[in-house]
Amino acid sequence: MSHLPYLAAGWIVIVGIYGIVTSRDLIHAVVCLSVTQSGTYVLLLAIGYRDGATAPVFSDRPPHGRPVTDPVVQAMTLTDIVVGATVTALLLALAVQVAKRRGTIDPGELRSLES
Amino acid sequence: MILQLTVAVPILAAALLATAGRWLPRLVVDVAAVLAVAAVAALAALTLTRAPHHAQVSWLGGWGPATGVGIPLAADPFAAGLALVTALLTLAALLFSWRFFTEVQAIFHTLMLLFLAAMVAYVYTGDLFDAFVFFELMSVVAFALTGYRSEEPSTVHGALNFGIIQSIGAYLTLAGIALVYARTGQLGLATAGRQLIGTGTGHGGHGDALVTAAFVLICTGYLVKASAVPFHFWLADAHAVAPTPVCVLFSGIMVPLGVYGIARTYWATFAGLVPLRAIAVLGAAAALLGAVMCVLQHHIKRLLAYSTVSHVGLLLVGVAAHGPGALAGTAYYLAGHAGVKGALFLAAGALLNRHQTVDEHELRGRGRGMPVTGATFLLGALGLAGLPPSGLFAGHAVTEHAAEELGWWWFTPLAIAASALTAGAVLRVWLGVFRGTPAEEDPAQEDPAHGARPDAGGGHEDPETRPTLRNLPWTMVSPGLVLLAAALLAGLIPGGPVGAAAAMFTDRDGYAALVLDGRVPHPHSVPADPWTASGVAGFLATLLLAALIAVHAVRRRASDRTGGGILARAAAATSARLHALHSGHIGDYAAWLTAGVAVLALLTTRF
Numbered sequence: 265m266s267h268l269p270y271l272a273a274g275w276i277v278i279v280g281i282y283g284i285v286t287s288r289d290l291i292h293a294v295v296c297l298s299v300t301q302s303g304t305y306v307l308l309l310a311i312g313y314r315d316g317a318t319a320p321v322f323s324d325r326p327p328h329g330r331p332v333t334d335p336v337v338q339a340m341t342l343t344d345i346v347v348g349a350t351v352t353a354l355l356l357a358l359a360v361q362v363a364k365r366r367g368t369i370d371p372g373e374l375r376s377l378e379s
Numbered sequence: 380m381i382l383q384l385t386v387a388v389p390i391l392a393a394a395l396l397a398t399a400g401r402w403l404p405r406l407v408v409d410v411a412a413v414l415a416v417a418a419v420a421a422l423a424a425l426t427l428t429r430a431p432h433h434a435q436v437s438w439l440g441g442w443g444p445a446t447g448v449g450i451p452l453a454a455d456p457f458a459a460g461l462a463l464v465t466a467l468l469t470l471a472a473l474l475f476s477w478r479f480f481t482e483v484q485a486i487f488h489t490l491m492l493l494f495l496a497a498m499v500a501y502v503y504t505g506d507l508f509d510a511f512v513f514f515e516l517m518s519v520v521a522f523a524l525t526g527y528r529s530e531e532p533s534t535v536h537g538a539l540n541f542g543i544i545q546s547i548g549a550y551l552t553l554a555g556i557a558l559v560y561a562r563t564g565q566l567g568l569a570t571a572g573r574q575l576i577g578t579g580t581g582h583g584g585h586g587d588a589l590v591t592a593a594f595v596l597i598c599t600g601y602l603v604k605a606s607a608v609p610f611h612f613w614l615a616d617a618h619a620v621a622p623t624p625v626c627v628l629f630s631g632i633m634v635p636l637g638v639y640g641i642a643r644t645y646w647a648t649f650a651g652l653v654p655l656r657a658i659a660v661l662g663a664a665a666a667l668l669g670a671v672m673c674v675l676q677h678h679i680k681r682l683l684a685y686s687t688v689s690h691v692g693l694l695l696v697g698v699a700a701h702g703p704g705a706l707a708g709t710a711y712y713l714a715g716h717a718g719v720k721g722a723l724f725l726a727a728g729a730l731l732n733r734h735q736t737v738d739e740h741e742l743r744g745r746g747r748g749m750p751v752t753g754a755t756f757l758l759g760a761l762g763l764a765g766l767p768p769s770g771l772f773a774g775h776a777v778t779e780h781a782a783e784e785l786g787w788w789w790f791t792p793l794a795i796a797a798s799a800l801t802a803g804a805v806l807r808v809w810l811g812v813f814r815g816t817p818a819e820e821d822p823a824q825e826d827p828a829h830g831a832r833p834d835a836g837g838g839h840e841d842p843e844t845r846p847t848l849r850n851l852p853w854t855m856v857s858p859g860l861v862l863l864a865a866a867l868l869a870g871l872i873p874g875g876p877v878g879a880a881a882a883m884f885t886d887r888d889g890y891a892a893l894v895l896d897g898r899v900p901h902p903h904s905v906p907a908d909p910w911t912a913s914g915v916a917g918f919l920a921t922l923l924l925a926a927l928i929a930v931h932a933v934r935r936r937a938s939d940r941t942g943g944g945i946l947a948r949a950a951a952a953t954s955a956r957l958h959a960l961h962s963g964h965i966g967d968y969a970a971w972l973t974a975g976v977a978v979l980a981l982l983t984t985r986f
Contacts, residue, residue: 273554277550277551277554281547281969281973284547284965284966284969285966285967285969285970285973286966287965287966290539290965293965293966294543297543297546297547300547300550301546301550303554304550304553304554307557308553308557311557311560311561336448336560336566337557337560340508340557340560343508343512344553347512347515347519350519351515351519351522351542351546354519354522354523354542355522355539355542355543355546358522358526358529358535358538358539358542359539361526361529361530361535362535362536362539365530365531365532365535366532366536371964371965371966372964374536374963375963376958376961376962376963376964377536377537377540377615377616377619377620377961377963
């Protein structure tokens with residue numbers, strides 16, 4: 265298997281973090297965080313991939329059929345997605361509160377918390 | 380069975396309170412939460428007494444080590460001790476919040492119980508991916524608790540910064556765990572460690588590039604939690620705005636758990652494959668920067684938050700000294716830190732309750748009617764300076780001894796400087812708030828005999844709490860006192876068991892034997908001995924420096940900041956620069972995080 269999926273995973277993570285660093289909008293920053301996390305999905309799936317293998321669904325699989333990809337990383341990816349949904353929902357709710365209380369969601373216009 | 384129960388009891392209680400809490404009276408909710416936490420504390424104490432002799436391991440769902448895919452919970456004495464500290468701090472925080480909040484929904488108790496469950500599960504788990512899941516559960520609950528009073532603008536801002544930075548770190552940790560799995564096909568700490576020794580070594584028995592990358596990525600998330608420089612920016616933002624009982628848990632145990640994560644992952648899986656010097660460098664930087672920032676604050680909760688950055692930096696250095704001796708010292712230090720910091724935050728909460736502010740200038744001289752709170756601040760400052768026989772004293776002495784054997788001559792000056800600055804700052808608060816004279820108000824109004832309500836003034840801060848409790852109820856006073864007493868006596872914990880526990884923790888084969896074979900290892904151990912002459916001398920030097928710093932700060936304030944020497948101007952410019960660095964801008968924080976990963980990778984790579 266080629267190295268391309270690993271490079272893609274690293275690229276997605278870096279693009280996501282770049283987005284957060286340069287973000288002018290908290291909603292945008294939270295979405296960039298989800299992008300960063302998508303990099304880990306690609307990495308996990310790339311690790312479990314095998315050339316010529318099929319999906320790890322065992323119910324209708326004939327005995328001695330084609331090999332399957334690694335189900336463990338797929339389970340990890342699913343868990344990761346659940347975690348990501350929780351984090352994104354919570355952070356978006358906080359961003360809505362920032363917009364309501366401060367009247368802006370530009371991180372540059374939020375006053376420093378340092379006194 | 381005990382280990383599963385320790386995790387399950389708070390989760391079940393949380394589920395119960397989440398569903399039925401809105402119809403239950405406040406008293407029932409409080410009692411149910413306190414009982415659940417007390418049960419966890421009892422279970423953790425039971426585990427702690429059994430762990431040195433009987434293997435405390437359970438494989439979930441009956442998938443034992445022979446199946447190859449099982450997920451273990453394992454408690455060695457250190458893990459059980461940490462779980463006990465976590466439960467006791469949660470108990471103190473819940474008792475304190477009983478009267479602290481005027482009105483509080485059951486969701487607060489639900490979150491606290493989930494927080495406890497996540498922390499205990501994170502401590503006990505013997506599996507890398509489970510560690511990530513519980514780490515994330517702990518983080519998400521922490522974001523929600525930080526933003527609990529979501530009507531405050533700065534609260535949601537602090538919670539959002541905390542959430543984004545912590546999540547980036549956690550995703551990098553997951554990427555590192557994925558790399559370990561890619562190399563070994565294992566997720567268990569012990570099994571992956573065995574595989575790595577077999578396959579992960581390049582020439583000379585050191586880890587190759589992939590192992591190094593995996594370790595750096597895993598450490599990133601844990602270092603964000605442990606607030607090493609430059610990952611520490613979220614910490615003060617979150618601590619300043621989180622409800623005070625929550626700060627007790629954040630500072631006391633959640634941040635040190637990041638250090639625990641690094642220590643556990645290193646010794647169970649990566650021991651000997653990667654160097655720990657990066658951890659030592661970033662930890663030392665945190666110890667210094669945190670201490671300096673601590674002195675520059677006048678918001679008491681932020682001040683305490685930066686002192687946590689500083690002290691947890693010392694914990695990181697202790698772990699990086701990679702030996703059982705230094706680790707035994709770190710354990711003492713952690714116990715002392717948790718108690719002292721918990722007590723100080725609770726005392727700050729009492730000030731907030733009485734005066735609606737935690738600004739040191741506004742509070743000047745207004746603490747005279749609160750003798751117990753004042754004594755807590757004084758004893759807390761002495762504890763931070765390492766008063767014998769506190770846990771911090773024992774930690775300093777034992778770690779110092781181990782660091783000297785390594786040839787780390789810089790450890791003692793670093794520890795003294797960090798402790799003196801943080802203790803000096805707290806001592807300054809005590810002098811100003813509890814011994815000073817009020818700036819503009821009539822002193823008679825503050826007469827302790829009358830217990831008069833001081834006017835809230837213009838600078839009030841939080842609707843966190845009821846306007847004023849006339850006398851602090853025992854539920855708000857006793858938790859802090861008990862925590863403080865425990866911390867100040869923690870150095871009396873006998874050195875033999877602590878040394879044995881540290882030896883067990885730092886023995887990779889021993890951990891594998893415990894988890895996989897159910898055998899309690901008994902590696903050769905040296906009892907920790909806190910009572911060294913240099914330890915006592917270190918305390919005296921620290922105390923002297925702290926007193927000088929505090930008195931100097933109070934004098935300078937009294938003379939109204941006159942005096943404009945070059946030194947004073949340079950100090951003012953540096954302080955302004957440091958304040959500007961902690962900008963509260965999420966993009967800056969993320970950029971610093973990236974730089975931190977680069978430094979970590981450079982220092983960990985063997986060229």
